[in-house]
Amino acid sequence: MNSITNIFREKKLKLTPQRIAVYKYLQSTKEHPSAETIYKALQTDYPTMSLATVYKALKTLTEVNLVNELNVGEGNFRYDSNVCSHPHIQCVCCGRVDDVENVSFTNLNDKIAEFTDYKVLTNKVYFYGVCKDCADKDNTDF
Numbered sequence: 001m002n003s004i005t006n007i008f009r010e011k012k013l014k015l016t017p018q019r020i021a022v023y024k025y026l027q028s029t030k031e032h033p034s035a036e037t038i039y040k041a042l043q044t045d046y047p048t049m050s051l052a053t054v055y056k057a058l059k060t061l062t063e064v065n066l067v068n069e070l071n072v073g074e075g076n077f078r079y080d081s082n083v084c085s086h087p088h089i090q091c092v093c094c095g096r097v098d099d100v101e102n103v104s105f106t107n108l109n110d111k112i113a114e115f116t117d118y119k120v121l122t123n124k125v126y127f128y129g130v131c132k133d134c135a136d137k138d139n140t141d142f
């Protein structure tokens, strides 16, 4: 297993406590948090860390490809420490973002290549829907 120290060293990243904290937090969750969520979650342990610092740490981590930045809607950025290409689904009611697991879209690249002159490298697939919690809530309203 690769420790964070090794990963950072490999990417030639300076090991600042803030970067480590942000990365560790992202590794601990599958919830695709926003910068604000990460900031709030780290407040107790890192009371002096500002939201701007969280943004900067996320930018750096994204640049070295340790973190995947998801643009799920206008200016709505979420972060994921799973950098393997995988589709996402977002709830239009509460905004939660989940991974779509066990479905591969890699053959979609070939398909697109058939219809364009492009050599397709990657794709980002987002689905939108209503999550189970919101659907359940809706039903109890009636």
Ligand SMILES: [Zn+2]
Pocket: 091, 092, 093, 094, 095, 096, 130, 131, 132, 133, 134, 135
């Ligand atoms: Zn929902």
Ligand SMILES: [Zn+2]
Pocket: 032, 080, 082, 086, 088, 098, 099
């Ligand atoms: Zn994900």
